[in-house]
Amino acid sequence: MFILKHKPDKIDRYPIDRYNLVIKARIDSWDLSFEKDSIKLEFCYWNRQTDKPNEYRTEEMALVYKTKNSAHYELVLNTNYPTSYLKYFFKSGDDYYDYYGSSKEFIEGNAFEYLYTNNQIFDGEVSWLKDAVFYQIFPERFCNGNRQLDPINVEKWGAKPTSTNFMGGDIVGIIKRLDYLEELGINALYINPIFEANDNHKYDTMNYFKIDPHFGTEDDLKELVKKCHSRGIKVVLDGVFNHCGYSFPLFQKALKDKNSSFRDWFYFKEFELPDGKILDYECVGYYPFMPKFNYSNKEVREYIVRIGKYWIEEYDIDGWRLDVADEVEFQFWYRFREAIKEVKPEAVMIGETWGEQTSMFLENQMDSLMNYIFRDAVISYLAKERISTSQFDERLNSILWIYPKNRVNQLFNLLGTHDTERFMTVVEENERKYVLGLVLLYTFVGIPSLYYGDEFAMLGGNDPDCRKAMVWGETKFDFSKLIRRLVDIRKRYKAIREGSFKTIYCSDKQKVYAFKREYKKEKIYVILNISQFDQTCTLKENGVKEQEYINLLNEEEVIKKEKDDLFVDLPAQSAKILLGSQ
Template sequence: MEVTSLYHQPKNHYAYPLTTETVHLRFQSKKGDVETVLIHAKDPFTWEEGGWVSVPISMTKIGSDEWLDYWQADVSPPFRRLEYHFEVKGYEKSVYFTEGGVFLEEHHMRDPFKFPFINEADVFTPPRWVKNTVWYQIFPERFYNGNPDLSPDGVVPWDSEPTPDHFMGGDLEGVIQKLDYLKELGITGLYFCPIFEAASNHKYDTTDYKKIDPHFGDTETLRTLVQEAHKRGMRIMLDAVFNHSGYYFPPFQDVLKNGKASLYYDWFYIQDESVVTDPPNYDTFAFTGMMPKLRTSNPEVRDYLLEVARYWIETCDIDGWRLDVANEVDHAFWRDFRRVVKGAKPDAYILGEIWHNSMPWLRGDQFDAVMNYPFTNLVLDLAGSATDGESFIQRLHKLRFSYPDPVHAVSFNMLGSHDTERVLTRLHHDKRRVKLAYFLLLTYTGSPCVYYGDEIGMHGYNDPGCRKGMIWAEEKQDREMRDWMTALIRFRAYNGPLYGQGERIYENGGLLYIEGSKTIIINPTDHHRVVASPEKRTKNVFGEVHYDGISFHIPPFGFVVLEEEK
């Protein structure tokens, strides 16, 4: 047994309260090295007949990656206190694993793991509505021009190739006019890129955090949009850019004018008494001088931004905040942010933009979720033939083990965004692959998001190519794709997620099988596959496959969802 691969810690995703009564405990070992794992759980204050009373609990192997096996068990301590150690049974020997180390004999053990108490405040409780939401991301300047009177000077024709600098005239009134289109598609949440006053078309360079950009509308327009969306069962999430401001943000302009004498000098990270912009002698987002980084540890900055977060919830009844460049802002600020936002609206959704492992932000004191780019890459690699089924399963298991289960239930899952090339472009303009990717997205646990225009076959490389004007002329839309997406979203609404919650998943003969409440068979290859019908009578409830009465014929990059007939 490779004892150096054994690992557990009594916190984070290895030990967390699932409810006020139950703790999830997790353990890892070298792949194929361990036969069984037992938890010996006891109350630290229960003593009978000269010894502590412990209860053995078997752990379940919930998955494996290339190197490790992952184990999990539910433990419900009667008094909400818990001490425990692991009995790890290998094929040749057994060991006992504690906080004090690895021991060959139980009576030599010391320092058991401790979960001192299941406190109600420590239970991760994200908004319940999120897991049932299908999002639609809108880049406002490119969605629809509903009020040409608001358009900036020099707008280009709507179907122009996008550049980083030009404007097309999209606005909030345009979104209001298209709410019924989104309702018909099955959308129940709208995520907007920034809508506050800014000089650019993308608005990630905020000038005024309390003013809607005049080319988009005004506060009343947003209020109407939220009200009309709520009438249709849709939630609204706005984008907050609190890591940095824009160059024309008045406090930064004051520092440009007055240098260290400015009252706002300490709102930013400036390295000299006066400001130099080329190259900038102040911290920025990336190396973009037009986006000076805000010092969120400054109480004045913190109070200003927290008031902004509260203001738009109280003024327009928005339902959530997506937080740009969230990993570069200090944790103390995000803890304050959560208290303010949840105080204003307890079921508001707080979503961080983080592209890497995000456990430090997902302990229940900061974010409800992050943008799940590791899942994005996993799905696109499978649909794009950059990985095989076995590797997909391993990476999926590793991802599941990276966070507590309640985090996955509200994770923001997508295939593309304003920061990535479009999924049709990424997948070689092969609609079969795109359908497979969206099928994997919409049947997975969490909160899926469609990037505007994907449902009608829009394409485009990275920024600015992924930010084209939405195609509204039906003769230019892929209507078959839109009808298929509508059916898939309806299927998700009726059935909920079908995998990512502990279902059996395996590879056989190049095909992927997922066995849970329904059976999913996926063909991620470019060859037709024939699969014998299961012994129990089943019916195809979703999938474009042929059934000849004996077998299912699954086309390249095809899939089928089977349900037992009753």
């Protein structure tokens, strides 16, 4: 009738700590009559050293989410002792599922086995991260605070952005806008590169130990960090360690002298660009002005570690967003992590990746990952309406399935960055859809990051158009009040920051989607209607004591439950965030 899939590896089985083991299993069926909700799946186990096999214990697994052809189950097994020497199998009805497949009888020798949870470093959880509300700043375009730092060829603030022009944003400008940022409710800054470089984006680093002179001085950074910390705001810098700039002195030495000891710091070999041009070195993304580092060279590894530690030790930054982290040799990140955590245990590592990189979590390389697959799902469903509500539900739940249970609350969620179209451009200036996107950003599992200017729904295509100068003053759109409300909701309720996630309504016909975030006795319901018509959805919460529900987006609205049903009226393309009260 169905196939059970479970891989005894870090994907389907991993420890949260020495006493708790996460177990996952998936049931697949192509039988259209397959009733996934009716399948009860049990996890059966015993300790091979202390228990008798025929006296195995059982735990019912929870149905986490389902798709058209599959059902996903999960269990957090608490063993009350350092988890070790477990033998186990799965059972559904009269059927047994073990290492070799399914059978009608229990065969001891066919059981899966988990040997031992070592006293490894379970340091993937950064205590402040799950409470973070990030704001991303592209320094050259945020605020010009000191015109004496401007490049000679600086253009007027608000000029059309190009890949080469400058408008004079700097670190002093960020300092001058801290009151504004604090009022917006943010408590963490992610700042794009600020080290000396030729281009406006600063991803072509020349000197990793010097602030770009057009951005200010090392003292300016020290002042920024100190003033941020006094306001409870963390500061995370962009670490561009996969590659350097063409003008990086050690690259120039290697380029000009084939006998240079720095030759092995890079990949010198014939490298063809898409336009047919031939280089004699490898570069990132086919950009000839950004040659790649060779991480098989020990000196390179130690050099980058030294950079990572330096800015934490000397300027007290709170960690790194690591550019194209999935292109760097994975083994290196263990060394980098160990080094910066020795300096500052709560320093964060946020890896850039545009796809799914479960291994970077499971192998304890990163504390957080940029969640572009969340953005992809929101755009496909909300902006482009390419996928159905049930497909959107599958995508959101798959994110929570593929990533470790103890890390999903640290996923770095976003709707736009310096590398993407502006979200208001993506939704074609549909203000109601824009609001729905913001609601999802601030209520889905993980930490939200707002790209500078998105509070004013700035427009812009892909790079460089998404890097316009920040609008200060009168604007066409202003969602700052809504963002402050969403941030306040997030800060007030642990259900949003740390709670579980469960789909509670999903209608392809109505285009209505609802999910519940729950933490202990706290329950919050997020309901979205993306259709162009008013809709009513019925949420069934049997046995729940709450009788009234307050819309946290508009606290004057109270919805009363009728018996076990909660009828929610949703205007076209709107959302409600409900909190139950008795």
